[in-house]
Amino acid sequence: MKKNANRVVIAVFMMFSSLIGASSVTAALPFFGEDKPPSLAPMLEETMPGVVSIAVEGTQVSRQRIPEMFRHFFGGPSEQVQERPFRGLGSGVIINAELGYVVTNNHVVDNADKIIVKLADGRELQAKKLGADEQVDIALLKIDSDDLTAIPLANSDKLRVGDFVVAIGNPFGLGQTVTSGIISALGRSGLNIGGLEDFIQTDAAINRGNSGGALVSLDGKLVGINTAIFGPNGGNVGIGFAIPSNMMKSLVDQIAEFGEVRRGLLGILGQDVDAGLSEAMELSVSKGAFVSEVQPDSAAEKGGLQPGDIITSVNGNSLNGFFELRAKIATLGAGSEVKLDVLRKGKRETITVVLDDAKQSVVEAKEMHPALEGATLANGQTKRGDAGVEITELVNRSPAARIGLEEGDVIVGVNRQRVNSVSELRNILDEAKGVIAFDIQRGNSTRYIVIR
Missing domain, CATH: 2.40.10.120 (Thrombin, subunit H)
Known part of the structure; x- marks a missing residue:
């Protein structure tokens, strides 16, 4: 009776081989014995x-x-x-x-x-x-x-x-x-x-x-x-x-x-592809990463990515959305060669890019504005994963420290203009006149720092 019961259990287990893979089944079969129940113990x-x-x-x-x-x-x-x-x-x-x-x-x-x-x-x-x-x-x-x-x-x-x-x-x-x-x-x-x-x-x-x-x-x-x-x-x-x-x-x-970690950088802005975007743009896919902007002289531009492209997979692995793309790219090392499957105007293409080094975007903030002297800036992201400009280093008692900035702050806006990168921050500050209001994300809180 016990032998028959074991045979039934083994037969049922084999029915699930498509779920866990043949190699897993092969490895698991020795767990069954004539006098022992199925077990993960071995x-x-x-x-x-x-x-x-x-x-x-x-x-x-x-x-x-x-x-x-x-x-x-x-x-x-x-x-x-x-x-x-x-x-x-x-x-x-x-x-x-x-x-x-x-x-x-x-x-x-x-x-x-x-x-x-x-x-x-x-x-x-x-x-x-x-x-x-x-x-x-x-x-x-x-x-x-x-x-x-x-x-x-x-x-x-x-x-x-x-x-x-x-x-x-x-x-x-x-x-x-x-x-x-x-x-x-x-x-x-x-x-x-x-x-x-x-x-x-x-x-x-x-x-x-x-x-x-x-x-x-x-x-x-x-x-x-x-x-x-x-x-x-x-x-x-x-x-x-x-x-x-x-x-x-x-x-x-x-x-x-x-x-x-020498973090890789692709150099794009974008968002998730969802049902609303798919319907509005008459797309043939309902998930992926929509490219809204390609930054100049970036790995993306050199590789041939264009605004409006939809990235559907990275190195042959399907992609759910933009946040997943950002995580995969950032954890690949600078200089890595990455193959991106792209949907462009209804046609599928494969584009190869060589990732930039994210640290190359680090700059001394005093180059942008005297009030930021003492701060070091780099492309970063908030706790929620939104792109911005991070204060990676801050000198005590510097002008930047005196206006209230702290290390780890992420600048996400200036005078109600969205800031996603160091280059965007530089361009906005070059044109700003008079009072400047920085929109800062500090941990999970938001605050404004105003300089005159």
């Missing part, structure tokens, strides 16, 4: 040693600017500095056993003075942070030890909605915990979780402490790094998000080689 026994727990300690520094009038009245420094110690827990994934590379979320180790990695076998090792990308929320750590186990990477571009996945991490500091589910959606963006979003959505239970942990396929390959959840009370409601493994690998390779 795969997890090999995979779980590649997932680590991370404990951090550090000091949170907060600065509060003191208004000029109170400084003059009381005397003392221009800002008040407060330091507060903190501790935190998270998860990480070993991606290279020989080099001791561990990937986690940047928010897990940000501002940490001490990072301790605890392996599945109980060993505790001090880790060094090699670099990070705050916009995507990825950090690369290094540990020195023998007998490490790395999780092999999957090609996340091949994932499909409905594929089975397993999440492994350290929720609430409990230690290694495994949950399972499916891929609920791909290419999720516009969630205001980070600056660059192209998430895998899953219903595998992800909770606080799972950040930086592994999302793996049934054959034990890493498909994503668990990053965030959507939950009104901070707990799991079946909507979790992971950074795709291909995006993570591109960033980690740049950090390992250069010590930083």
Whole structure:
């Protein structure tokens, strides 16, 4: 009777082979035995040693600017500095056993003075942070030890909605915990979780402490790094998000080689293709990235992109919208060759572009206006993902600091004119006369700074 039951289970499992792929089925079949129920245990026994727990300690520094009038009245420094110690827990994934590379979320180790990695076998090792990308929320750590186990990477571009996945991490500091589910959606963006979003959505239970942990396929390959959840009370409601493994690998390779991310830049402005735009322009597609403007002398212009083009795929992988395009381009390194499938006036074309280096757009703000002296500007984006000009560096007590600008501010408008790039800001300021009102995004808040 038990043998017949097992045969039925195997037959049912084979019916789902089209969902999880032939290779996954082949890998999963040994989990069935004559006297054992179906199980993921054999795969997890090999995979779980590649997932680590991370404990951090550090000091949170907060600065509060003191208004000029109170400084003059009381005397003392221009800002008040407060330091507060903190501790935190998270998860990480070993991606290279020989080099001791561990990937986690940047928010897990940000501002940490001490990072301790605890392996599945109980060993505790001090880790060094090699670099990070705050916009995507990825950090690369290094540990020195023998007998490490790395999780092999999957090609996340091949994932499909409905594929089975397993999440492994350290929720609430409990230690290694495994949950399972499916891929609920791909290419999720516009969630205001980070600056660059192209998430895998899953219903595998992800909770606080799972950040930086592994999302793996049934054959034990890493498909994503668990990053965030959507939950009104901070707990799991079946909507979790992971950074795709291909995006993570591109960033980690740049950090390992250069010590930083050398972000690619295409040089276009645009928006999502939706039903309204598709109907208005009589398009034959209902999703993709609509190109509204091609910036002069950019990679896009050199490659032949034109306003009105609709980009439908990147390197052969279909595209849902403009935010997804921006995330994919930004995480590819400067100098990368990218193939874009484009719909132009009803005809399909393939265009090859070589991405610019986003850092080449960094300028000293004093070149644009005397009141901005002391600020360094670069093309950037707000927390919501809108394009703008970011204050990447700010000299204390400089003219720019005195008018109220802060490092990390994003200029999105001047005198009610939209600003998307450094070049646009320069052109607007060249023509501006009299009072100038800057529309600033600071975190999730909006403010205006007026100079006369």
